[in-house]
Amino acid sequence: MSQSEVTPVRVETEGDIGLICLNNPPVNALGAAVRQGLSDAIDKLNADPQIRVIAIHGEGRALSAGADIREFGKPPVGPRLPDLLDRIEASDKPVIAVVHGTTLGGGLELALSCHARIGLPGARVGLPEVSLGLLPGAGGTQRLPRLIAVEKAIDIISSGRRVPVDEAKDLGIVDRIDDSAPREAALAGAKAALDGSLPTRRTAEIAVDLDPALIEAATERLRKKRPALAAPIKAVEAVAQIAKPFAEGLKAERALFMELMDSPDRQGLIHAFNAERAVKRIPEAQAEPRKVETAGVIGGGTMGVGIATALLQAGIPVTLIEMAPERAEAAEAAVTKNLDGAVKRSKMTAEGRDKALAALNATTDLESLASVDLVIEAVFEEMSVKAEIFGKLDRICKPGAILGTNTSYLDVNAIADMTSRPQDVIGLHFFSPAHVMRLLEVVVADKTAPEVVATAWALAGRMKKVAVRSGVCDGFIGNRILAHYRKAADYMMLDGAGFEQIDRALEDFGFAMGPFAVGDLAGLDIGWATRKRKAPDRPAEERYVTIADRICENGWFGRKTGRGYYLYDDPKTRKPNPDAVAIVEAERKAAGVTPREFSDEDITARYMTAMISEAARVVQEGIAQRPVDVDAVFLFGYGFPRHLGGPLNYADRIGAKALIERIETYAKEDAHYWQVPPLLRELADSGRSFADLNKE
Numbered sequence: 001m002s003q004s005e006v007t008p009v010r011v012e013t014e015g016d017i018g019l020i021c022l023n024n025p026p027v028n029a030l031g032a033a034v035r036q037g038l039s040d041a042i043d044k045l046n047a048d049p050q051i052r053v054i055a056i057h058g059e060g061r062a063l064s065a066g067a068d069i070r071e072f073g074k075p076p077v078g079p080r081l082p083d084l085l086d087r088i089e090a091s092d093k094p095v096i097a098v099v100h101g102t103t104l105g106g107g108l109e110l111a112l113s114c115h116a117r118i119g120l121p122g123a124r125v126g127l128p129e130v131s132l133g134l135l136p137g138a139g140g141t142q143r144l145p146r147l148i149a150v151e152k153a154i155d156i157i158s159s160g161r162r163v164p165v166d167e168a169k170d171l172g173i174v175d176r177i178d179d180s181a182p183r184e185a186a187l188a189g190a191k192a193a194l195d196g197s198l199p200t201r202r203t204a205e206i207a208v209d210l211d212p213a214l215i216e217a218a219t220e221r222l223r224k225k226r227p228a229l230a231a232p233i234k235a236v237e238a239v240a241q242i243a244k245p246f247a248e249g250l251k252a253e254r255a256l257f258m259e260l261m262d263s264p265d266r267q268g269l270i271h272a273f274n275a276e277r278a279v280k281r282i283p284e285a286q287a288e289p290r291k292v293e294t295a296g297v298i299g300g301g302t303m304g305v306g307i308a309t310a311l312l313q314a315g316i317p318v319t320l321i322e323m324a325p326e327r328a329e330a331a332e333a334a335v336t337k338n339l340d341g342a343v344k345r346s347k348m349t350a351e352g353r354d355k356a357l358a359a360l361n362a363t364t365d366l367e368s369l370a371s372v373d374l375v376i377e378a379v380f381e382e383m384s385v386k387a388e389i390f391g392k393l394d395r396i397c398k399p400g401a402i403l404g405t406n407t408s409y410l411d412v413n414a415i416a417d418m419t420s421r422p423q424d425v426i427g428l429h430f431f432s433p434a435h436v437m438r439l440l441e442v443v444v445a446d447k448t449a450p451e452v453v454a455t456a457w458a459l460a461g462r463m464k465k466v467a468v469r470s471g472v473c474d475g476f477i478g479n480r481i482l483a484h485y486r487k488a489a490d491y492m493m494l495d496g497a498g499f500e501q502i503d504r505a506l507e508d509f510g511f512a513m514g515p516f517a518v519g520d521l522a523g524l525d526i527g528w529a530t531r532k533r534k535a536p537d538r539p540a541e542e543r544y545v546t547i548a549d550r551i552c553e554n555g556w557f558g559r560k561t562g563r564g565y566y567l568y569d570d571p572k573t574r575k576p577n578p579d580a581v582a583i584v585e586a587e588r589k590a591a592g593v594t595p596r597e598f599s600d601e602d603i604t605a606r607y608m609t610a611m612i613s614e615a616a617r618v619v620q621e622g623i624a625q626r627p628v629d630v631d632a633v634f635l636f637g638y639g640f641p642r643h644l645g646g647p648l649n650y651a652d653r654i655g656a657k658a659l660i661e662r663i664e665t666y667a668k669e670d671a672h673y674w675q676v677p678p679l680l681r682e683l684a685d686s687g688r689s690f691a692d693l694n695k696e
């Protein structure tokens, strides 16, 4: 049946029971047609004298994933969800909801407006609106704290977490668990409501006692934990309205919801949600992926160990290759530690860990890769080393095996040409720690076969990673853009801003960590090696900041050596390294710079403008398919503040014209670094935005 032929809400009767079925694939979102259908269905069944009880259930994956996100920001179309839910709750005939699958947001609010709820095994419920920059705006903040303990409701509403059905039953969100199919559970629930074995009541009528201290404590906690985000705090403010009569509380909830609906954070967070899905649209999407039942990883360093861990967690047996037996053993120990950590963080069970470890074979025998379906090379970043390995893999691996490289900047075309099968070679660029970070940059070389690309997406799906398609260039999408804007931070440091001020300004802006603190964490020797590699190609006009080199020359590589820009005597604190401060001052003098002051706004403006400039070039050159692909790389691999939606989504907030003005102003200081990207000029001239490019 085609989408247009689907009736989004079906009504049927069986004796004195009226059944309403939501059928709006893929996730029964509560768009206008569903709301209208539900409204008509409730009216019809209420008007039918034969009917004594009504039960709502859903077809497909879940009862409902909530309001239709695609309607946000557009003119409202009635009936509004809050009004519809009030009418369902007011129904004289009891209404039962059957909750199955992942039932979220407006979907759970629909269930809360019913008079009893039945959960199916495997169901999960939640109010994730805060993660979209919103709050539950269809009565969720008023009904949930009436139904369950206020403290628990605050936790669920302000965290947006998904609650497994067993916990939902213990909390009182669902009244019983029934392990039949949704329609059967609806019929059984309706009968139980009629014979009195399933009590029914209106949630709005449940008396509630609010302890204001709970609200204060939650607000305080959120202010400390996530100061940049307004939605969770507003959501708690909405819960506080339960002190008022129900109708007034609903009105207040609505007002707070509308405030958030108009906020730029809401736009940014929904863009981030959509970005994760948009990156799946690739030209190779129709190709048939190859089977990946076994994998090999070459290299037992941090990356190799992380990749092996991620593959094992996805249920794929791994042969991990190291050069010497003691290094293979150390790699196995490191994988074990990662898996133990996953068990500790409840990411996997102890049995899962044992099974994964049994599927790991750490060895020095490269020939044992002869039978694997996929190899990921994660050795030292040196073309001659890669050339030797890919030459050997070409000889050893079976025909059709996928040969992946985890290189973070080397030319994947050149690596592919080391083999007689360049169609099987692809870049699989993981981010450290590879078993935690969600981004996987998939670097498609000139000769990579479409089914090899499709396999990378299938693999990313199994590993629960976000794959983004990148073309070949130095650093691909992420590291190329990073290399550019990182220089802006160095220029500001040389010209007078302290590294501590730069880090703090960017952290206040929303980054989890500023660039100097990140450098210390990653190891300053990494950037040092890259700068040395690129030195021969450095244009004569480029300003070169020597501060980081001087710090590295002392053997101070950041956290791992106890000092870098900061001191790490106490792992919890971050104190500027006075020797690094002295180096900064000395290098300024040597460069003949008279230090000047930078405001925090100036720091973030320059940093973001540099990032956006290189991102625009990456899009124009076709390295990234669309602006949204750049956004996804930064959201899922570089800790970009999610509420800003990614660098190019944020660029639209500033506008192409204003960005050009900034670049032209900065160019007066350094015309080589600050150049207007042609794409930005095109957007400014045509009045278009990066968002428009995403739609093309």
Ligand code: TC6
Pocket (backbone or CB within 6 Å): 026, 027, 029, 065, 066, 067, 068, 069, 070, 081, 082, 102, 104, 105, 106, 107, 128, 129, 132, 134, 135, 136, 137, 138, 277, 278
């Ligand atoms: C709310 O309810 C507010 C209420 C108050 C109102 C007054 N709307 O993620 P998947 C699409 S706020 C429209 O790949 P999964 C999704 O874009 C909302 N579309 O599948 C994708 O489309 P594509 C609160 C939606 O099985 C397709 O469905 N609810 C919606 O990995 C499949 O999605 C949420 O925040 C939607 N609500 O995960 C829930 N949801 O194929 C957000 C999904 O064209 N959704 N789509 O790319 C999710 O968390 C997940 O989608 C999931 C399913 C867990 C429901």
